Amino acid sequence: MEQYEHKESFYHLDMVCRYVAGNFGNPEIGSWTNGDYLRLSGILSRHTGIQLSPSTLKRIFGKLKTTERYYPQKATRDGLAQYAGFADWDDFVEKHPRPARSGEGRGAGEVVPGPPTKLPQPRAPLISWWPALLLMAGACAIFGWQWWQKVRNAPEPEVAAKLICSNPVGGNPHSAVFRIRLPEHFKGDSSRFHIAFGDRSREQPIRPGAVLTHYYEMPARYYAVLHYKNRPVDTMPVYLKTNGWTATAWSYLDTTRVYPLKAPAFGPGGMSVTPRELHASGVDTLHTFLVDYVNTRELDATGDDFELHARLATSALRPGIRCSQVIISLYGEKSRHEILLMKPGCVSWAHLVFSEKRIDGRQEDLSPVGTDLTNGGTVHLRVKDRHAELTVNDKPLYNIAYDQPIGKLYGIRISFAGIGSIQQVQLKNADGRVVFEDGGEIK
Known part of the structure; x- marks a missing residue:
C-alpha cells in the first residue's frame, strides 16, 4: 500500500x-537555468510563505538526479499547490483524480498530463444542416469550461473560527491553554485547523472541543495564529510580563533549551553580561x-506614533559571530515592529517588520x-501615522508606510548575537513625553 501511494x-x-x-511563465522545465530556480524560490516565498532553496527546487523538478527520487513534505x-491556484495539496489531488490504467508502475517515459492550455474546439459537423446545433454545443462547452475555472479558482470562503486562550497573560515561563x-x-473540515x-x-x-x-x-508578547487550510483566520496575543529587564541566552543550534541569566542592570558601561556568566549558565x-x-x-x-532612541554596541568578533547583529522589537497590542541590523556584508540576512509589512534581505x-x-551607535526609530523612519548615527537608512495599526x-x-551592550533606551509617545527610559537621558 505504501509503495502504491508513493x-x-x-x-x-x-x-x-x-x-x-x-x-x-516558463513551461519548458528542462531549459531552466540556476537563475530561474533562484527566481522561483523568491516568488514562492512571497506568494505562499514556504522557504525553498534553489537546490531543493532542483530536486523536486528533477534537475538534480538522485538514486531515489525526492518527495517533499x-x-x-x-505551497506548490497554492501557487498553482488551489487551496492546498489535498485540494489539488482531489480535483485531479488519476486515470485508471492497466499497470500500477509508472514507466520512465509516461507522460503526465499538465494544465490545459487550449479551450476544446468543436468537431467539424458531420451533416451540413447541423451547424446551429454544433455551435450551441461548442458555446455550452466553452461556457462550462469557464464556469469550472471560476469555481476552481474561487477563494476559500471566510471561516469565522475564533482562537480562545483562557490565560493569555502570565509570567515567565508560561503555559497557555488554547481552544x-x-x-x-x-460545514467545513474540522480536521484542517492548526495553531x-x-x-x-x-x-x-487542533480540533473543535479539544x-x-x-x-x-x-518573556515576550507572542501572537498565536489560528490557520484553517493553511490560511490565517484569527490571532490571539499571549503576554509574558517581566519585572524590569530580563536576560536570556539561546542558540539556533539548540532549539530545546534556553539559558536564563541573572537580572541585568545598568552600570557605568551600560547593561551587558559577561562570558563568565554565560559559561556558568551552560551556554556554549x-x-x-x-x-x-x-x-x-x-x-x-x-x-503607530512614537519615537525610540537606543544607544548600544553589538558584539565584537568572536567564534560563531561574524555579522554582529542586533534585533530591536517593539511589541504592540495586535502585532509588532522589528528591525534586524547587520554589518554591510551580511545584509542578505537582515529584515524589517512593520506590522503586516515584512522586507527580507x-x-x-x-x-x-x-x-x-x-564600536557603538545610536538607533532612532520614528513612527508617525503608520509611517516608519529608521535612522542610525543620524544617517537615514529606511522609511516605509504600513496599513494595519499595531495598537x-x-x-x-x-537581542544581540554574542555579547552586546545597551547604554541607554528611551521611548517617547505622540505628545513627546518620555514613557520609558533606562540608562540615563539620551542627548
Missing part, C-alpha cells in the same frame, strides 16, 4: 510541477548564541540598512 504521489507531484512552471506540497470556537452551523504559536516551536493541529496547551519559555560560547534583553509592561504610547535590496555597531505598546526586546 507512485500515486509522484504522479500528482509531476502534474503540480507543470502547473507551477506554467504560472512561472506536506507543507512544501501545499477554538466555531460557528454554530460550521502557529508565534515562537520558535512547530505548529500543532484543548491544546503550549509552553512559552521566554564557542558556537553562535544570542542574548535577549526583554522588558515587557504596558506603556502609555501607541506603536534575501528577496529585497537592504544594503542601505547595513551598519556596523561594534498600544507592551514592551521592548533587544
Whole structure:
C-alpha cells in the first residue's frame, strides 16, 4: 500500500510541477537555468510563505538526479499547490483524480498530463444542416469550461473560527491553554485547523472541543495564529510580563533549551553580561548564541506614533559571530515592529517588520540598512501615522508606510548575537513625553 501511494504521489507531484512552471511563465522545465530556480524560490516565498532553496527546487523538478527520487513534505506540497491556484495539496489531488490504467508502475517515459492550455474546439459537423446545433454545443462547452475555472479558482470562503486562550497573560515561563470556537452551523473540515504559536516551536493541529496547551519559555508578547487550510483566520496575543529587564541566552543550534541569566542592570558601561556568566549558565560560547534583553509592561504610547532612541554596541568578533547583529522589537497590542541590523556584508540576512509589512534581505535590496555597531551607535526609530523612519548615527537608512495599526505598546526586546551592550533606551509617545527610559537621558 505504501509503495502504491508513493507512485500515486509522484504522479500528482509531476502534474503540480507543470502547473507551477506554467504560472512561472516558463513551461519548458528542462531549459531552466540556476537563475530561474533562484527566481522561483523568491516568488514562492512571497506568494505562499514556504522557504525553498534553489537546490531543493532542483530536486523536486528533477534537475538534480538522485538514486531515489525526492518527495517533499506536506507543507512544501501545499505551497506548490497554492501557487498553482488551489487551496492546498489535498485540494489539488482531489480535483485531479488519476486515470485508471492497466499497470500500477509508472514507466520512465509516461507522460503526465499538465494544465490545459487550449479551450476544446468543436468537431467539424458531420451533416451540413447541423451547424446551429454544433455551435450551441461548442458555446455550452466553452461556457462550462469557464464556469469550472471560476469555481476552481474561487477563494476559500471566510471561516469565522475564533482562537480562545483562557490565560493569555502570565509570567515567565508560561503555559497557555488554547481552544477554538466555531460557528454554530460550521460545514467545513474540522480536521484542517492548526495553531502557529508565534515562537520558535512547530505548529500543532487542533480540533473543535479539544484543548491544546503550549509552553512559552521566554518573556515576550507572542501572537498565536489560528490557520484553517493553511490560511490565517484569527490571532490571539499571549503576554509574558517581566519585572524590569530580563536576560536570556539561546542558540539556533539548540532549539530545546534556553539559558536564563541573572537580572541585568545598568552600570557605568551600560547593561551587558559577561562570558563568565554565560559559561556558568551552560551556554556554549564557542558556537553562535544570542542574548535577549526583554522588558515587557504596558506603556502609555501607541506603536503607530512614537519615537525610540537606543544607544548600544553589538558584539565584537568572536567564534560563531561574524555579522554582529542586533534585533530591536517593539511589541504592540495586535502585532509588532522589528528591525534586524547587520554589518554591510551580511545584509542578505537582515529584515524589517512593520506590522503586516515584512522586507527580507534575501528577496529585497537592504544594503542601505547595513551598519556596523561594534564600536557603538545610536538607533532612532520614528513612527508617525503608520509611517516608519529608521535612522542610525543620524544617517537615514529606511522609511516605509504600513496599513494595519499595531495598537498600544507592551514592551521592548533587544537581542544581540554574542555579547552586546545597551547604554541607554528611551521611548517617547505622540505628545513627546518620555514613557520609558533606562540608562540615563539620551542627548
